[in-house]
Amino acid sequence: MYGENGYTLIKELARSEDNLPPYNAELVTHISREIKKIYDENQIDAQQSINENIEASILNTIRVRNAVTKRNVRCLMAYHFNRLKCLRTMRWEFGSILPADIKSNLSTAEIEWFSKYSRLLANYMRSIGEDGVNLSIDLKPPKALYIEVQCLVDYGKFDLNDGTTLLLKKDSRHYLPRNECEELIRQGVFKHII
Amino acid sequence: MSLRVSYSPNYYSLDDILATQERVPCKVALTIQKMGHLNPSVAERDLQPGTSLELPLWLVSELSQSRAPLVNPELPKIYREAYREILKADACAVDLHKFSLFFYELGSHIKRFDKKQDVHETLLHTFRTRFRQLMDLADNSMSDPTVQQTLDILERKLFNDAYKARMKLNTWLKDSNTTIEAANMVINHKKRKRMNIEDLL
Numbered sequence: 001m002y003g004e005n006g007y008t009l010i011k012e013l014a015r016s017e018d019n020l021p022p023y024n025a026e027l028v029t030h031i032s033r034e035i036k037k038i039y040d041e042n043q044i045d046a047q048q049s050i051n052e053n054i055e056a057s058i059l060n061t062i063r064v065r066n067a068v069t070k071r072n073v074r075c076l077m078a079y080h081f082n083r084l085k086c087l088r089t090m091r092w093e094f095g096s097i098l099p100a101d102i103k104s105n106l107s108t109a110e111i112e113w114f115s116k117y118s119r120l121l122a123n124y125m126r127s128i129g130e131d132g133v134n135l136s137i138d139l140k141p142p143k144a145l146y147i148e149v150q151c152l153v154d155y156g157k158f159d160l161n162d163g164t165t166l167l168l169k170k171d172s173r174h175y176l177p178r179n180e181c182e183e184l185i186r187q188g189v190f191k192h193i194i
Numbered sequence: 195m196s197l198r199v200s201y202s203p204n205y206y207s208l209d210d211i212l213a214t215q216e217r218v219p220c221k222v223a224l225t226i227q228k229m230g231h232l233n234p235s236v237a238e239r240d241l242q243p244g245t246s247l248e249l250p251l252w253l254v255s256e257l258s259q260s261r262a263p264l265v266n267p268e269l270p271k272i273y274r275e276a277y278r279e280i281l282k283a284d285a286c287a288v289d290l291h292k293f294s295l296f297f298y299e300l301g302s303h304i305k306r307f308d309k310k311q312d313v314h315e316t317l318l319h320t321f322r323t324r325f326r327q328l329m330d331l332a333d334n335s336m337s338d339p340t341v342q343q344t345l346d347i348l349e350r351k352l353f354n355d356a357y358k359a360r361m362k363l364n365t366w367l368k369d370s371n372t373t374i375e376a377a378n379m380v381i382n383h384k385k386r387k388r389m390n391i392e393d394l395l
């Protein structure tokens with residue numbers, strides 16, 4: 001049945017909310033090949049109908065094939081577009097470095113896109129004001145300059161802006177400047193304690 | 195974040211693509227050469243006029259919209275008179291999920307095939323009647339966790355959004371001293387990882 005592959009592709013993506021399934025290169029090539037094949041068939045029939053001047057009902061066939069092509073293209077476009085949309089959100093949620101298991105689910109083009117997007121975003125944030133603004137912090141209005149945090153994982157060494165180095169161990173507690181640890185909280189390294 | 199933002203003219207909407215895959219009964223109006231394989235019940239080369247078959251909605255709406263329609267669509271079972279009567283009687287008592295996962299989404303496409311606009315009316319009526327109940331559930335969902343199973347995909351999304359908004363309001367009313375939290379995706383990613391480790395053990 002026509003369009004079945006595209007449906008499988010979209011279903012696979014729709015089923016996983018908030019995370020990306022592995023890039024299905026096999027199915028994508030499959031669909032592209034189907035598009036090409038249908039296009040060729042159409043062209044042959046169209047050529048024939050001009051040359052031999054046969055009945056116009058071959059046009060109906062061409063219409064059906066055209067609809068199938070449109071559908072296939074839509075599935076491919078939606079697949080890639082929605083993956084990129086998810087990837088863009090990931091840049092804001094995970095930061096500029098993605099966990100290895102997420103990265104292994106991406107295609108090479110997507111990895112390239114991600115690093116380009118990261119670079120653009122960094123350039124933009126640097127260009128605001130005089131010394132740039134980090135847009136990924138202060139997502140909630142800050143109430144105090146310092147906050148207490150608890151470390152959730154063995155993170156290792158962490159350099160503060162004033163030059164001191166902290167050793168972050170699991171379950172250790174720290175009293176840190178809010179703007180410096182917010183990113184780590186977002187990444188799940190720290191837990192904010194009130 | 196949700197991958198599945200949907201409203202009808204959205205080309206990239208996953209929900210719309212899934213909904214338009216549903217099969218619609220229709221009758222072939224003109225001979226379509228070489229397309230016999232669309233009808234799996236007979237092994238003919240061409241599709242003859244008068245054949246009844248079920249085709250995906252995307253194909254049907256493409257082929258029925260023009261001056262010379264290739265197929266004449268009919269209403270799927272769940273939008274026909276009998277089912278409309280059920281919805282008219284009491285829309286709240288119906289398990290919409292069993293009707294169709296994409297009841298509204300599909301209906302908004304199907305209503306174009308219905309000249310008398312009855313489907314249109316039914317969709318509106320159903321949504322209006324069920325909406326009050328839906329909001330009620332979202333505000334007090336603690337009582338019954340199985341309610342979600344009777345909702346179609348649009349209602350489920352509304353329910354989730356309303357529920358989240360309610361929870362946010364509750365925490366804000368309790369204390370406005372908001373903590374900074376780990377990003378949603380990060381939390382989910384961690385949970386998934388933990389599950390994988392358990393699998394290995």
